[in-house]
Amino acid sequence: MTMSRFMVNSISSNTVGDKHTQVSYFTATNTPSLETPQHTVFDSSNMSRDCIRRHIRQQRNALSHTEQQQLATTACQHLLAEIVARKATKVALYLAFDGELSTQPLIDALWQQNIAVYLPRIHPFAKGHLLFVHYTPSTPMVHNRFNIAEPKLDVRRIVTSSHLDMIVTPLVAFDVHGNRMGMGGGFYDRTLVQIKANNPIAIGYAHDCQQVSQVPTQYWDIPLPLLFTPTKRIASSHLRDTHNNN
Ligand SMILES: Nc1nc2c(c(=O)[nH]1)N(C=O)[C@@H](CNc1ccc(C(=O)N[C@@H](CCC(=O)O)C(=O)O)cc1)CN2
Ligand SMILES: Nc1ncnc2c1ncn2[C@@H]1O[C@H](COP(=O)(O)OP(=O)(O)OP(=O)(O)O)[C@@H](O)[C@H]1O
Numbered sequence: 001m002t003m004s005r006f007m008v009n010s011i012s013s014n015t016v017g018d019k020h021t022q023v024s025y026f027t028a029t030n031t032p033s034l035e036t037p038q039h040t041v042f043d044s045s046n047m048s049r050d051c052i053r054r055h056i057r058q059q060r061n062a063l064s065h066t067e068q069q070q071l072a073t074t075a076c077q078h079l080l081a082e083i084v085a086r087k088a089t090k091v092a093l094y095l096a097f098d099g100e101l102s103t104q105p106l107i108d109a110l111w112q113q114n115i116a117v118y119l120p121r122i123h124p125f126a127k128g129h130l131l132f133v134h135y136t137p138s139t140p141m142v143h144n145r146f147n148i149a150e151p152k153l154d155v156r157r158i159v160t161s162s163h164l165d166m167i168v169t170p171l172v173a174f175d176v177h178g179n180r181m182g183m184g185g186g187f188y189d190r191t192l193v194q195i196k197a198n199n200p201i202a203i204g205y206a207h208d209c210q211q212v213s214q215v216p217t218q219y220w221d222i223p224l225p226l227l228f229t230p231t232k233r234i235a236s237s238h239l240r241d242t243h244n245n246n
């Protein structure tokens with residue numbers, strides 16, 4: 001996997017409200033236009049969480065298989081560069097469903113580089129909680145009640161989240177402040193609340209069409225310090241670490 005075809009061609013630093021957010025736009029260097037790719041941010045004002053969730057799920061499910069594959073390949077290059085730059089060796093990903101941005105190219109690239117991949121599985125006893133399980137090409141898989149493939153329970157392969165360097169979270173909608181909204185189970189909220197000082201760092205991974213003007217947040221929602229889409233990297237003020245002094 002090479003980064004040479006892509007580079008960060010413009011970094012716009014804009015302050016929104018009292019929070020500082022840095023958005024870096026990725027552009028293919030072989031694209032004739034130097035313009036920043038524009039994606040419409042969905043105006044979610046005055047919409048309920050359920051309404052936003054329904055709309056965005058519809059949008060991402062409308063992407064064709066070919067678009068999904070191209071977007072996943074592009075996004076993979078950007079997130080892989082971040083993983084390598086951070087020297088992460090234990091990365092939790094997810095297996096895409098319901099039109100989510102596929103992590104398959106990233107999983108293949110990490111396996112090739114001997115970076116350990118972990119997947120979430122629904123906790124068998126603790127309601128609403130996730131377990132992270134080491135995932136290799138030979139891991140036996142089962143389908144959970146949502147029909148998402150997950151590693152078969154094997155206590156020897158479970159890790160606690162503090163053992164991970166990075167948790168890449170699926171999501172339904174996000175905004176420029178790093179707020180996220182998921183499928184409604186609170187699984188990742190319960191995981192993210194346990195993270196101290198961005199260790200592991202939680203990174204949102206989603207299509208551009210999943211960006212909304214404002215996610216209506218609840219007190220339990222944990223904002224993400226970093227988000228990647230196929231066209232941009234969004235670092236919010238929640239990012240405070242030695243790697244990146246945003
Ligand atoms: N790829 C992926 N894996 C993941 C998640 C995710 O969002 N994406 N999760 C992140 O938390 C967990 C699963 N959470 C989920 C929560 C709700 C539904 C869902 O389809 N809800 C239906 C109602 C189905 C039912 O109640 O039986 C719906 O809203 O239509 C799916 C997954 C763990 N694994
Ligand atoms: N830290 C927590 N402790 C206990 N309950 C929580 C916690 N976080 C969220 N919940 C509960 O989970 C439920 C679902 O929350 P929410 O709709 O925000 O999930 P979500 O962000 O869409 O899903 P996910 O985190 O799985 O992607 C809510 O009823 C909320 O009360």
